[in-house]
Amino acid sequence: MIRVLLSLLRRDLGLLLAGGRRGGALLPVLFFLSVAMLFPFAVGPDAPVLARTGGGVIWVAALLAAILPLDRLVEPDLELGLFDQWALRGISEEWIMAVRIIAHWLSFGPPLMLAALPAAALVGIDGDKLRIVELGMLAGTPGLAALGVMVAAITAGLRGGAALGGLLVIPLAIPLLVFGAGSLATGGETGLALTAAASLVLLAMAPFAAGAAIRAGRG
């Protein structure tokens, strides 16, 4: 079983990481950086204002970047008949979804955390605040990945699923966003802990919800 899951993870990573056929990690990162770059133009060069609001913008940009690959997370495999073949081999949808959450997170979480460094410099965040932004993203992005895969599985096969997916993720991501960005205002630990808690709940739930959605879509 472990061997099978590892080969599935390798395949998912090959498709989702840089140069992969499902968009790659580069596009969300570039999108994230360009949002961070536009923000000072829109708000103006007032350094204190930028530094105060910049952390929140980084979080919103991360959320939007996580939504970008949604329509390619589950739907293509469903159309290819891969899920049916896995089901015949007794590989449960839950395992496949858990593997996909890991692959999805690896394809956007760490790259976004790296990209947050130049983005933070653009809005004038540094030192302790930057540390909280990075820790917050470490705690929050796995939850975003779980949420993304769950919503992608629910909307796979629906007409207009891509737009609907984005629309569904945003309200469900509110806890992550409130605590993650909120940890910047309160200066730390409670916010980070709550972000991580929200992430863990999503990680624990998402494979089951996503697996059930795939099965329900078969009928």
Add this chain to the structure above:
Amino acid sequence: MQACRLSVQDLACRRGDRLLFARLSFALAPGEALQLAGANGIGKSSLIRIIAGLLPAYAGTVSSEGAMGLVDERPALDPHQPLGKALALWQQIDGPADNLAARLGLAELMDVPVRYLSTGQKKRAALARLIGQSAPIWLLDEPLNGLDVKGVALVESLAADHCRAGGICVIASHQPMALPALRQVAMQDYLA
């Protein structure tokens, strides 16, 4: 080949608000092959999917022993990967059994991305995936679609070999197939 057995009892299938077929029963022992025959839309593919456990039956039961392999209109191979790599994913999952790629005429195509393959070549690739799975029960949904004359003969000989080795074949096809001891279920006898 591991032991296998397949029987369906009083099966009925409903799609939307239409009952496609009802009271369908048959039983297959090792080495037996069954062709589901009938016009388009009569429920052959639905029956295959119910047997595979991918679709709930409206009524009746399917009982089986032994793993099932399915070939339908979707090859389940990554379109952007070269054929060799796409098949390798399944070999990693199913184990290193020989998938008879050479006999299927795929040896030359291993470097070609799956999306460039023709319909018939994709069907051959799907058969390679099926053979590599070494499942005793084969469910073939329109296996002859897109195949040339040689390909049809190939599928017939592969299915015959599989049955001779003690496997079971269920074939949904509107084309006649030359298989020794092939039983037929005429789906129009079970219209609801």
